[in-house]
Each structure stands twice: as structure tokens, then as C-alpha cells.
Amino acid sequence: MADLRLMLPELILFAWAMMMLMYGVIRKNVGGNTMIYLAMLGVVITGFSIPMTGYGIAFGGTFFVDKVSVFFKMIFLGAAFFAAASSSSLLEKLKSDHGEYFTLILLSTVGMMFLISTNELITLYVALELTTIPLFVLAAYRKDSLQSSEAGLKYLILGAVSSAILLYGISMIYGLTGTTFINLAFGRLLEQSLGMLTLTQEVNMAFIIAMIMLIAGFGFKLALVPFHMWAPDVYEGAPTPVTSFLSVASKGAGVAAFARLFYSALPSFGEFYWGIMVGTLAAAAMIIGNITAVLQSNVKRMLAYSSIAHAGYLLIGFVSLPTTVNDTPFGPASIMFYMLAYLFANMGAFACAIAFEKNYGSYEIKDYQGLAKESPALALTFTIFLLSLAGIPPMVGFFAKYYIFLAGWPNYSWLVIVGILTSVISLYYYANIVKQMYFNRNETVLAKAHFDSPLVITLVLTVAGTILFGIFPESVIKFANNAFDAFPF
Amino acid sequence: MIPLEWFLIVAGVIFVIGMIGVIIARNVMIIFMSIELMLNAANLAMVAFSREMGTLDGHVMVFVIMTVAAAEAAVGLAIIIALFRNRDTANIDEVNVLKW
Amino acid sequence: MELAIFLMASALSIAASILVIIQRNPIASVMYLLTSFVSQVILFIMLNAAFLAMLQIIVYAGAILVLFLFVIMLLNLRREDFGKDIKLKFKPLAIAFAVVLLFETTVAISSSAMLERAQAQLPPEFGSVQAVGMELFTKYLYPFELTSILLIVAVLGAVVMAKKRL
Numbered sequence A: 001m002a003d004l005r006l007m008l009p010e011l012i013l014f015a016w017a018m019m020m021l022m023y024g025v026i027r028k029n030v031g032g033n034t035m036i037y038l039a040m041l042g043v044v045i046t047g048f049s050i051p052m053t054g055y056g057i058a059f060g061g062t063f064f065v066d067k068v069s070v071f072f073k074m075i076f077l078g079a080a081f082f083a084a085a086s087s088s089s090l091l092e093k094l095k096s097d098h099g100e101y102f103t104l105i106l107l108s109t110v111g112m113m114f115l116i117s118t119n120e121l122i123t124l125y126v127a128l129e130l131t132t133i134p135l136f137v138l139a140a141y142r143k144d145s146l147q148s149s150e151a152g153l154k155y156l157i158l159g160a161v162s163s164a165i166l167l168y169g170i171s172m173i174y175g176l177t178g179t180t181f182i183n184l185a186f187g188r189l190l191e192q193s194l195g196m197l198t199l200t201q202e203v204n205m206a207f208i209i210a211m212i213m214l215i216a217g218f219g220f221k222l223a224l225v226p227f228h229m230w231a232p233d234v235y236e237g238a239p240t241p242v243t244s245f246l247s248v249a250s251k252g253a254g255v256a257a258f259a260r261l262f263y264s265a266l267p268s269f270g271e272f273y274w275g276i277m278v279g280t281l282a283a284a285a286m287i288i289g290n291i292t293a294v295l296q297s298n299v300k301r302m303l304a305y306s307s308i309a310h311a312g313y314l315l316i317g318f319v320s321l322p323t324t325v326n327d328t329p330f331g332p333a334s335i336m337f338y339m340l341a342y343l344f345a346n347m348g349a350f351a352c353a354i355a356f357e358k359n360y361g362s363y364e365i366k367d368y369q370g371l372a373k374e375s376p377a378l379a380l381t382f383t384i385f386l387l388s389l390a391g392i393p394p395m396v397g398f399f400a401k402y403y404i405f406l407a408g409w410p411n412y413s414w415l416v417i418v419g420i421l422t423s424v425i426s427l428y429y430y431a432n433i434v435k436q437m438y439f440n441r442n443e444t445v446l447a448k449a450h451f452d453s454p455l456v457i458t459l460v461l462t463v464a465g466t467i468l469f470g471i472f473p474e475s476v477i478k479f480a481n482n483a484f485d486a487f488p489f
Numbered sequence B: 001m002i003p004l005e006w007f008l009i010v011a012g013v014i015f016v017i018g019m020i021g022v023i024i025a026r027n028v029m030i031i032f033m034s035i036e037l038m039l040n041a042a043n044l045a046m047v048a049f050s051r052e053m054g055t056l057d058g059h060v061m062v063f064v065i066m067t068v069a070a071a072e073a074a075v076g077l078a079i080i081i082a083l084f085r086n087r088d089t090a091n092i093d094e095v096n097v098l099k100w
Numbered sequence C: 001m002e003l004a005i006f007l008m009a010s011a012l013s014i015a016a017s018i019l020v021i022i023q024r025n026p027i028a029s030v031m032y033l034l035t036s037f038v039s040q041v042i043l044f045i046m047l048n049a050a051f052l053a054m055l056q057i058i059v060y061a062g063a064i065l066v067l068f069l070f071v072i073m074l075l076n077l078r079r080e081d082f083g084k085d086i087k088l089k090f091k092p093l094a095i096a097f098a099v100v101l102l103f104e105t106t107v108a109i110s111s112s113a114m115l116e117r118a119q120a121q122l123p124p125e126f127g128s129v130q131a132v133g134m135e136l137f138t139k140y141l142y143p144f145e146l147t148s149i150l151l152i153v154a155v156l157g158a159v160v161m162a163k164k165r166l
Helices: A002-006 A008-026 A034-052 A067-085 A088-094 A099-115 A121-139 A146-177 A182-191 A204-221 A230-237 A240-269 A271-294 A299-319 A330-360 A376-390 A396-408 A413-439 A453-471 A474-486 B004-024 B028-053 B057-086 C002-022 C026-046 C050-074 C088-112 C129-137 C141-162
Strands: A056-058 A063-065
Touching (some): A002 A008, A002 A056, A008 C141, A034 A067, A034 A099, A034 A453, A067 A099, A067 A240, A067 A330, A067 A453, A067 A474, A088 A330, A088 A453, A121 A182, A121 C141, A146 A182, A146 B004, A146 B028, A146 B057, A204 A240, A204 A271, A230 A240, A230 A299, A271 A299, A271 A413, A299 A330, A299 A396, A330 A376, A330 A396, A330 A453, A330 A474, A376 A396, A376 A413, A376 A453, A396 A413, B004 B028, B004 C002, B004 C026, B004 C088, B028 B057, B028 C002, B028 C050, B057 C050, B057 C129
């Protein structure tokens, strides 16, 4: 029973998801925001139950709780909270109560929470599928829209292919080491020096290929180049609250799994190849993501390409993992902080886009002209999020990029330079929207905007997060700094 | 005793055939079947390694993979049905409203 | 003798897989996929995986492929609905990619063969239902229960997607 106590948050969220499903069926009067508030309440309760579990290992090592998993769980819960709260206009369009919608979001979140709490490859795979299969359905949720169905199908096909590649890599790891427990597997590789890339040993070729397959499998979730092709289409076609959930939570799950896997794998990988490989992926993501985002006219596609670029920035944190050996490991902390900043800014930006679409019916950037005149609050909040994504102080995004670059500078300064240059490029397309809102005149007069209360809650909280954590980043950094060291294996 | 590598080569070939199928297929059902081929190849590799190691971890993994494959197939086919209701074709080239 | 069975089964499996992807009629593809699966069952049996072999027939051949057939027939896909089934411009790229991948995999496998690993002495019930069940319910209990949540998601997702009006 003590094992189950460690799992309390996941169990609560799972039970809540089931409860919402059943409640949605028996509910008589349809409409209103009751389901939304119910979902938000469930997420909040789960969040409060997280400190109650303590740290520990359960079920023979296949499940454990440590600081890193607690941190990421909070991020996933935050993403679910904001995504559920942004869903009011979507549910209005669908004209039915849709308990299933929230059930799918919550179950996907449960999958993510399981994903970072495991040390074992079989569980990792199941949790990964538990995370992504609801997202396939959610992306295709607007059955009346061809775009949505197509987005779901594309996402599913590429997701299934990438998970098949991941599986083949897992099978090779199992074949090389004889175990599916991550720390044991890489420990065995280390002691048999199978991973060390010396020129005389051809044995590690299998290991390299296995790792490439694992990177390919997870790289898809992260929308890394060259597996990024699904992201713009799926982001554009899926309903926008689902897109916001995808952009943060699915990326966070990919980052978390990546981190778990490769932080354990690192001593056996041999620093040279790992850094070059991941560094190249990071640079490609930043360059391609940012440059293509400049050309976009649709705000959802622009945010999709910008999220590809942000995956690149995150990867800089990964290559810096091996660099700080004597000091505190700074790389992991910077990754976690960046995820936090990305959560607030991105969910907020999507919430603004949803609010805009609800009132003015468009996702095209040129329709944002003159927004500041009619709806100054919305324009201001959107500006805050865009500037945070670009990395302008005093928003949290600035510190996120600062820490990431700081972590990467000692050994990978070329990568940091690429990061800085591409950030300057990103400033162009973020600021373009701000310019449209503030400085362009609109011919047609925009009506005053109305906002739903859940949407208001989302906007307020995300803005608060963006600004507060920008002013006081130290507490988060301190927590994150010791987190990766406390890996209990 | 058949050596391990031969099974792995068979698995590898089937995996690659599945991957080619995903890339070149025009009909979305063929894409799904190619995905099933890839998963099957991973299954075969797992079972072969499991026999080599003498442990049953591989068998458990295959058990799980089959479950997941069934779940993915069910959801995928349901999405195809939903898509088909909107658009009367399974030709993947016509299902390309969004730019690639 | 064993070698002959292995060669026949693997050749059949590979040939059937190739035929799956180049068919124009999806029902024929499903039949070839079934052939590929059944020949893999033979390979599983050769690898002492009795339980998994039966599971492969029941789940893959019996459930998943039947589901495929149902959907193909439900959507009433006729032969005329498909264009040329192979996108010609992608063909050289796909084949090149596949050759590279196959080469790398073969290199990897042959290099791993250099590991001097004594073949483990297999207990007689290796791969039987009892043995796999023992593993499933002791060491891997938690992932096993996790798959049940996955199945809930699958049912929910399929119903949500396939129903005309919820």
C-alpha cells in the first residue's frame, strides 16, 4: 500500500477523469462552464496532492518520485489547467457537453505524469502511448472540420511510425544489455565499455544505432528537425486549446523522457558524439524554426514554428549536461526553468489567440491590426507573452534563455551564438504582431471584446506567471539545481 | 540452433519494408498496415533477444506492444472513419488540405 | 530440418510483407499481412515463445486484422477509388533510405554478434503462459495495469471519433 501512496496524484487525476466522463453522460442541462471548472478543480486537487506523497521508489523500481518528476508534474498539470480553461469557445461551437474531451485531456496528463516517474523502458513506452493516443483523438476532435480530422490522422501516422522506431531502438538496448531498467541498462553498458566510442571497438555501433532510434522516436514528440514536419499542419488543424496543450505538454513530456533517458545514458555515451549530434539538431531546429516562422501569416502556424525553435533552445540545455561535472549541474536546471517559462508564455499566447478568434473570428496576423485601440487589455497581455517568447526582460523568457545560454556557453559557444542570432530573428516576427496591434490602423472598426471567465482566469494567471517568475527566478533555479542530483538510483 | 543474427536480420528486413510502405503508400490503409509490420518486426527482435538472454522481459514487452498496437489501430481506424465522412476518399494525396 | 523451417517461414514472411505494400486492393493487402503474421507465428514458436505465438494469432490476426477488414468494407473502398498506389517520385528516395537503414542494421547486428555470449540454458517452461504470467504479475505489475488505462483511452477515443453524433 505504501507503493500506491506514492502514486496518489496520478490516481486522483485518473479517478477524476473517469468521474468527468460519467458526469458528462448523465448531465441534464448542457452548456455553461461547469465542466471546465470541474476539470480545473480536478487539476488543482491533484496539484495539491503532489507534496503529500513524499519521495520514494515503488513497484520494484518501475515507478518512483523525485524532485525532477515533481517539477515536471506541476508543469503538466499547469498545461492541462490552462488548456481546459481555454476550451470555452470550443465547447460552445461543439454544442454538447463533452465530458469526453476533458477526460482525454486529463488522461493524457496522467500519461505524462507516469512518463517522468519511471525508470523502466516498458513503462516508458506505455506511458508515452498513453500520453499521445488521447492527443490524436483531441487533434481530430472537430469532426465537422476536415482540417481537424486531417490533423489527427497526420499526427497519428507520424506518431505511430516514430513510436515503432523507438520500439526498435528499445529492443536493441534490451538486446545489448539484457534488462529494461534504464539505470541498469546503461550501467551494464558502461562496465562492459560497450558504449565508449573507441575506434577499435565495432560493438558500440549497435549501441549508436539504438540511441539514434531512440532520439528519432523522442525527437518526433519534440518536433525536432527533421521530424518537425507534422507540427505546423497539426497545430493549425487541431482545435486551438488542443494545440496549446500539445505545444507545451507534449513537448514537456518529450523533454522529460529525453532527460531521463539520456542523463542516465550519458556516462556510457562518450561525450564527443553526443554533443555534436544533439548540438546539430538544436542548431537546425533553431534556424529552421525561426526562419520559417518569419514567413507565416497565420498565428497558429507561426506559433507552431516558434515552438520548433524553442525545442532547439531546450536542446542547448541538453548538450550542456556533461559540461558541468565539478560544479553543480546547471544544464538540467536551465532546461526545467525554460519549460516553466515556455509553459506560461505559450499557453498565454494561445489563450490570447483563442480570445481574439472568439471575438473577431480569425487567426490571420493581419487581422490583428489596431487591436490596441479597441481592446487594450488583450493587446497588452499578448504583447507580454510574445516578448517573453522572444526573450525580452523583465519577462521570464529572458531569464530562461539567459540560463540556457549560460549553461551552454563553456563548451558549446558556437551553439549559443546560433541561439542568440536566431533569437534576434525571432524578435522580428514576434514584434511584427505587436506592431500590427499597436501601430496599424484598421479600416473596419473592431467591436469591443468579450471574454469568458475561464479564459480570463487563464490570461491572468499566465501573465502573472510570466512576470513574477521573471522578477523572482531564483527560487525555481535553486529547486531545479539540486533536482537532477537527487536521482534515486 | 538458429543463430540470433538471422532472426534479427529477418526482423530488420521486415522493419525496413514497413518503413518503405509508410513512405510510398498512397492509400491510408496501406500506411496503417505498414505500421503494423514495423511493430511486428520490433516484436520479432524482442522475442529473439529474449531467447538469447534467457529472461522473459522481452516477452512482457511484446505483450505490451501488442496491446498498444491494438489500441493505436482502433483509434486510427476510427479517425479514418471520421475523416472519410468528411471527405469521400482514402487517397492520401487528396487528403492534403493543409500544406505539407 | 530446423534450418529449412526457418528459411521457409522467414522467406514467406518477407515476401508477404513486400506484397502487402505494393497491392492495389486493400483486402488483398490484409490477406498478405495475415500471411506474414502467421509465418511470424512459426518463427515465434521456434524461439520458444509459445504464449506469444498464440497471442499473435488471437490479437493480431484475429482482432486487429478483422478490424482492418471491417473498416475497409465499411468505407466500401473499391479498387477504382485508388490512384496508382505508389508515389513514383518518392520511390528512389524510399529505396535509398531503406537500403541505408538495412545496411546499418546489418552492421549493427553483425557487430553485436561478436559479443561472446554463451547461449543461456532455457528452463523448460520458458515462454509458457505460467512463466510470462509470473513476470507480468510480479515484476511488471505496474506497466501491466497501466495498459488497462491505455485500453480505456482507446475505447473512448474510438467511440468519440466513430460515432456520428455523441
